Amino acid sequence: MKKLLFLICFLVSFGATAQFSLRKTFKFATFYTAINGGSSISDVDIYSVNTGQLEQNVLATPFDYTFTIGLRKIKRFGYENRANTFYNGTENSYSDAATLGVLDGFEFLFEVDYQRQFGENYLNQNHFLRYVADKWVAKVEYNENGFVDIKYFEASQRYRQQIGEKFSINIGAVQRLSTPYGYNPLDEFLLENDRLHYTGLAIEEMGYSINIQEGEYLDPNGNVVATSQEVWEEVIIPEILSDYVEKKRNNIDRTIEYSAVIGFDYYHYSKNFWVHSWGNAMPYHADTDNEFSFHKFNNGNQWIDYSGGLIFGYKYNKHLGFFLEGKYNKYWNRKWHDFSFGLNYVIF
Helix, strand or coil, X not given: CHXXXXXXXXXXXXXXXXXXXXXXXXXXXXXXXEXXXXXXXXXXXXEEEECCXXXXXXXXXXXXXXXXXXXXXXXXXXXXXXXXXXXXXXXXXXXXXXXXXXXXXXXXXXXXXXXXXXXXXXXXXXXXXXXXXCCEEEEEEEEEECCCCEEEEEEEEEEEEEECCXXXXXXXXXEEEECCCCCCHHHHHECCCCCECHHHHHHHCCCCEEECCCCEEECCCCCEEECCHHHHHHHHHHHHHHHHHHHHHHCCCCEEEEEEEEEEEEEEECCCEEEXXXXXXXXXXXXXXXXXXXXXXXXXXXXXEEEEEEEEEEECCCCEEEEEEEEEEEECCEEXXXXXXXXXXXXX
């Protein structure tokens, strides 16, 4: 039922796009794919002594890389300078997160990044379809950022009111489909003193056992994984807790949030000064009485989710210029952001 409701919201948001021909839809769109790589952190020598003998091991981290594949049709803002001849997958356009584009009409982005950084693998995805009209805005998107552990679907339908040539406000509804953020499976094994009954969890939920006579700790297959309490608590238990949390979360259906949203967008551009700013706030969320909704984990209270961005540039004279770019998101109990700030000075 939840998936059906979300699909209906998607169809309502973008039913109007059916009137566009395929040729018109993909005109000026760009498909790109690229692989970028480089050295990671240097190898580290690990020394140890075993029965008086010095042993040396090398902790090596494989090279970093990013594989990107994407399709985009987004009109560039005046301050965006496409310096590269080709899209190489390293572009970081903060304006992609803006509610509105530089022109009214239909735009889209589909991008997937497979990334290895410092030996850890991450999957990042950013997909959206957006249609901006004179009085309304509709958008559906999917975001996944493996580095900060966030992923969700979002659809929004908003009324748009232009105030002057540069500023507009919007108000409407948002539907978000995600894993149940706020839910902690370990809460079920907290004792009255707020300590975790991890041994009971390992035995009852994960199939481990303890041979008290022999002082052995056995995995579900009967293999000895520890022969001391220290190894059990410091090495085995962290792995058990991680596996248990992942298993429990994977067995829970995604939850859907229905929220009210209000936002703004401001855009000014001239050759020597530009400001692009946008913001969105969700101050009210319908209580669906779902066992795993964020309402339950927030003690039944309302909360405010928000996102925003700012792009600022100022050329003081022909030599000196400043810039500030960044975006910030707070959804549920997750926060993620990135920014860039600096100055340029042309010496001659």
